[in-house]
Structure formats: C-alpha cells, structure tokens
Amino acid sequence: MSSxxxxxxxxxxxxxxxxxxxxxxxxxxxxxxxDIHPWAPVHFLMVPKAHVPSLAQVGPEHEALLxxxxxxxxxxxxxxxxxxxxxxxxxxxxxxxxxxxxxxxHLHVHVMGGPRPWLKx
Ligand code: AMP
Ligand code: ZN
Numbered sequence: 001m002s003s004x005x006x007x008x009x010x011x012x013x014x015x016x017x018x019x020x021x022x023x024x025x026x027x028x029x030x031x032x033x034x035d036i037h038p039w040a041p042v043h044f045l046m047v048p049k050a051h052v053p054s055l056a057q058v059g060p061e062h063e064a065l066l067x068x069x070x071x072x073x074x075x076x077x078x079x080x081x082x083x084x085x086x087x088x089x090x091x092x093x094x095x096x097x098x099x100x101x102x103x104x105x106h107l108h109v110h111v112m113g114g115p116r117p118w119l120k121x
Contacts, residue, residue, distance in 0.1 A: 002032060004050075004051065006051045007080075008107070009104075011104055022034040024076055025076055027044075029049055029068065030047065030048060030065075030069065031046075031047050031070075032044055032045065032047070034073030040113055040118040042080045042082050042090065042112065042114040043110065043111070043112045043113075044076065044110075044111050045109065046069050046108065046109040047106060047108045047109075053106065054096045054102055055094050055096040058097055058099060067107050073090075073109065076111065077111050077113055080111075080113075081114060082113035083113075088113065090111055091112045091121060092109060092110070092111055093110040093112070094107070094108070094109050104121055
C-alpha cells in the first residue's frame with residue numbers, strides 16, 4: 001500500500017519541504033536526510049517519497065524501490081564518512097511497528113556508522 005502525502009506525517013512534510021531537513025540525496029522516488037537525533041557519527045534516513053506506512057505494507061510493487069534503497073545505502077554511507085567494509089561498515093535498520101521500535105509511521109531505512117562508541121545501537 002502506498003498513497004499520496006499524509007498531512008499528519010512528519011516525513012511527508014519533510015518531503016514536501018514544509019519541515020527543513022539536512023539533505024543527503026534526492027531523486028524522483030527517494031529522499032535521504034540526516035537523522036535529527038543521531039545515534040552514531042553518521043546517521044541518515046532513507047525514505048520513499050510515496051507514503052508507505054512501514055515495511056509491513058510493502059508488496060510486489062515496491063520490490064524495485066526497496067532494491068534501490070538497499071543498493072544506494074552503501075554508496076551514501078561511504079559518501080557520508082563511513083569507513084569501507086570490512087574494518088568500517090554501518091548498520092542498516094528498518095524498525096517496523098510499535099514492538100519493532102517504529103516511531104514515525106512512514107517507511108524509513110536507518111543507516112548508521114562511524115567510529116564507536118555510539119550513543120545507541
Ligand atoms: P523510528 O523509531 O525508526 O521510527 O525512527 C524515527 C527517526 O526519525 C528517529 O531516529 C528520529 O530521530 C528521526 N526524526 C524524527 N523527526 C525528524 C526530523 N524532523 N528530521 C530528521 N529526523 C527526524
Ligand atoms: Zn508520510
């Protein structure tokens with residue numbers, strides 16, 4: 001399930017430019033911006049421009065989108081300062097639902113990296 005912007009959704013507001021963000025990457029399908037409360041020296045969020053509430057709502061129509069997000073993540077991680085695999089690296093996390101730790105109900109991929117210790121994670 002995906003739909004037009006949800007007026008109550010903070011990430012839709014960021015995508016529409018109504019709330020500012022520190023942008024990492026933008027294309028026709030995706031917006032990537034720095035997390036406002038980073039857990040790690042590098043911490044950005046990758047969000048589809050379409051309002052998909054979570055990973056629980058994805059279907060076959062999202063396969064290409066999810067593939068693009070996961071193939072773009074390593075490139076942007078290095079661009080943003082993560083050191084290369086295997087000594088460097090990063091965590092890629094998709095919190096899903098309340099018990100999965102999801103707070104913002106717009107599908108997003110966390111990419112976290114940089115020297116440890118981290119604040120969390
Ligand atoms: P989650 O718990 O997986 O839903 O993560 C939501 C993330 O969005 C948290 O890490 C927040 O710090 C981040 N966040 C919330 N509001 C903003 C914002 N206005 N700009 C950037 N990141 C945000
Ligand atoms: Zn949204």
